[in-house]
Amino acid sequence: MANIEQVILDHSATISAQMAEIAAAARSEEDVRHEVNKLLEAFLQAAGMPHVGLHEYGLAGGRIDSKYGKVIIEYKDPRKAGFGDHQHSPGAEAVLKQLRRRFDDFRKGEAIAPERLFGVGCDGARLVFVRHRGKQQEVTGPVPASPYAVEVLLRALLSLGAQGPSFTPDNLAARFGSDSNLAQEGVRHIYETITATDNPKAKTFFGQWRILFGEVCGYDVEGRNAKIDRLAAHYGLTKAQPSAMLFSVHTYYAIFIKFLAAEIVSSLSPIGLSAMKQAHAAATDDALLEEMRRLEQGGIWTMMGIRNFLEGDIFSWYLSAWDPQMARVVRNLVRELVEFDPTTLSVEPAESRDLLKMLYQNLFPKSVRHDLGEYYTPDWLAELTLNELDYDGNPDKRLLDPACGSGTFLVMALNRVLKWFEQNRHQCGFDEAELARRILSNIIGFDLNPLAVMAARTNYLLSIRHLLRHVQMQKAELPVYLCDS
Numbered sequence: 001m002a003n004i005e006q007v008i009l010d011h012s013a014t015i016s017a018q019m020a021e022i023a024a025a026a027r028s029e030e031d032v033r034h035e036v037n038k039l040l041e042a043f044l045q046a047a048g049m050p051h052v053g054l055h056e057y058g059l060a061g062g063r064i065d066s067k068y069g070k071v072i073i074e075y076k077d078p079r080k081a082g083f084g085d086h087q088h089s090p091g092a093e094a095v096l097k098q099l100r101r102r103f104d105d106f107r108k109g110e111a112i113a114p115e116r117l118f119g120v121g122c123d124g125a126r127l128v129f130v131r132h133r134g135k136q137q138e139v140t141g142p143v144p145a146s147p148y149a150v151e152v153l154l155r156a157l158l159s160l161g162a163q164g165p166s167f168t169p170d171n172l173a174a175r176f177g178s179d180s181n182l183a184q185e186g187v188r189h190i191y192e193t194i195t196a197t198d199n200p201k202a203k204t205f206f207g208q209w210r211i212l213f214g215e216v217c218g219y220d221v222e223g224r225n226a227k228i229d230r231l232a233a234h235y236g237l238t239k240a241q242p243s244a245m246l247f248s249v250h251t252y253y254a255i256f257i258k259f260l261a262a263e264i265v266s267s268l269s270p271i272g273l274s275a276m277k278q279a280h281a282a283a284t285d286d287a288l289l290e291e292m293r294r295l296e297q298g299g300i301w302t303m304m305g306i307r308n309f310l311e312g313d314i315f316s317w318y319l320s321a322w323d324p325q326m327a328r329v330v331r332n333l334v335r336e337l338v339e340f341d342p343t344t345l346s347v348e349p350a351e352s353r354d355l356l357k358m359l360y361q362n363l364f365p366k367s368v369r370h371d372l373g374e375y376y377t378p379d380w381l382a383e384l385t386l387n388e389l390d391y392d393g394n395p396d397k398r399l400l401d402p403a404c405g406s407g408t409f410l411v412m413a414l415n416r417v418l419k420w421f422e423q424n425r426h427q428c429g430f431d432e433a434e435l436a437r438r439i440l441s442n443i444i445g446f447d448l449n450p451l452a453v454m455a456a457r458t459n460y461l462l463s464i465r466h467l468l469r470h471v472q473m474q475k476a477e478l479p480v481y482l483c484d485s
Helices: 004-025 029-046 090-110 147-160 169-176 181-196 200-217 226-234 242-266 275-281 285-296 299-303 317-321 324-337 342-346 357-363 366-371 379-388 408-424 432-442 450-470
Strands: 053-059 062-068 071-075 118-122 126-133 136-144 399-401 443-447 480-482
Touching: 004 029, 004 147, 004 450, 029 053, 029 062, 029 071, 029 147, 071 090, 071 147, 090 118, 090 126, 090 136, 118 147, 126 147, 136 147, 169 181, 169 324, 169 357, 181 242, 181 317, 181 324, 200 242, 200 317, 226 242, 242 275, 242 285, 242 299, 242 317, 242 324, 242 357, 242 450, 275 285, 275 324, 285 299, 285 317, 285 324, 379 408, 399 408, 408 432, 408 443, 408 450, 432 443, 432 450, 443 450, 450 480
Parallel strands: 071 118, 399 443, 443 480
Antiparallel strands: 053 062, 062 071, 118 126, 126 136
């Protein structure tokens, strides 16, 4: 896989510089469209997504200048219909009206909801972005076609022009959630392995999990009740040992998280090393075991200098109890994951959210989670709480979530920090490297649940992945810790 983050960084700077030249030399709207599209298609080629652009795309309401997946672009002549500095300039108003009409055309003609589209207006010198969030339409710009503005466009092209399923909460829950054959068979096989093994290391890790999880939920993990029995039956495990069944679900989820986090980091690697693809290529069960050992020993995270991603991990027990059942679980997970488009992990960073929450909720029904003392914070409540704290995203403010779960508050806080920096980058007096240092020093999470800590570290990593290239990686530590607050 190409080093997507580096491709984005390089091309956003190059395209920004060339767009200024295009705007100065253009004699017509067609000049802008032709030259900018050449730059965008060169970027997509470098990112491994060639031939996704359609031009003069016909809809009932007219023709779209250019369409890349679900990104629609309308171009304007900078001399006759330039955008100016505000949304109420004639050129900006015209392109916004045009984009709104295109959104409606897609809804009526192709049954594509506006929320799934990203609209772009371009006059060469400036850009306008339009998107829908629920029933609300958001307009950004006109803004100069700076490297930062071009980066927003490039990330949208990767995310919405995806080849294969995108890494979204809905897609992950649908493919890997409790109703999927993948999850049901996987949990069953893991259960069979953990209950059959006599390996001392595997049994020790299982015992540690029982102690920790019992402290987390204040619940007798060996106790049976109707809800636990229904959950076991859902996974095809009638009369299962409750603790072994719950541990099997956690292990399934943990293996998935490790592959996802490794794929995030591989997009930053100079050599684009993908643990997922290496596992997929393993020809034998023994070869697959070696790939999993490499992953569990730190693998790609160590290479990139992230010291603590797998710190305190007890879900590597399966290496010591490896059998054909476990090999099948891993192969099935990898076979499904490699179908996803890794470039969609590079969506606009400020749009990051708890990617794993929906999947975890799907694996454990609400009633069971509540019996186990687990409650998820809805996004709106996290936003409300941050508002009540007057937290504006200033990276010098310290924020600790002492029971962070999978990191919803942390992700929302990180989003605010990134937006604060975008608005203040020219007057704040520091660059991305210093921003990353302040984030890692000031936004912190604790949790006693080892699975929650792993999920929170993954969500944290996903939120700041574009900043990691600015950090002295050998010193990077994700500030989410397994501890009792």
